[in-house]
Amino acid sequence: MSKKTLVLGASLKPDRYSNMAIRKLVNYNQETVAFGMRSGEVAGVPIDTELVDYKDIDTVTLYLNPTRQQEYYDYVVNLKPKRVIFNPGTENPAFYTILKAHNITFEVACTLVLLSTNQY
Structure with missing residues (x-):
């Protein structure tokens, strides 16, 4: 089942984890929206x-x-x-x-690991 995901901190650079996450979310047929500092498109997103006041967001994944x-x-x-996912380097007790x-x-x-291990 698709869980609409917002990638917060999206990058156009292919070597960035946020970019890899967008591509992997799309590959796993997860509805994906993205916010970043530069406009563009990654894997059709x-x-x-x-x-944007996105509706029906299941997951925010932070980068x-x-x-x-x-x-x-x-x-x-x-x-x-x-839920909100704090990816490595984004941990924030506050x-x-x-x-x-x-x-x-x-x-x-x-x-990326959650998707790869079918725990997303």
Whole structure:
């Protein structure tokens, strides 16, 4: 079953993990939307450079370091995702507390590994 996923911190650079995640999500037939600093397209997924009020987001997968995440706390909470994935390097206890307060599940994991091991 497809879980609509927002890749927050998407990159056009093929060697970036966010880019790899978009491609893998598409390969696994997961509905994917993306936000990044530069507009473009990865595997047919447009990268938005302005915050969009996406509907029915199941998962937000983060590719921003904890300092860069701060400006997106309210945005992520207001999307009301079922879960937020903190990929390696994005771990953020302050954000965990905010998510817990809003009953949003989070996990410290790697989206690429979750997909590859059928745990997504």
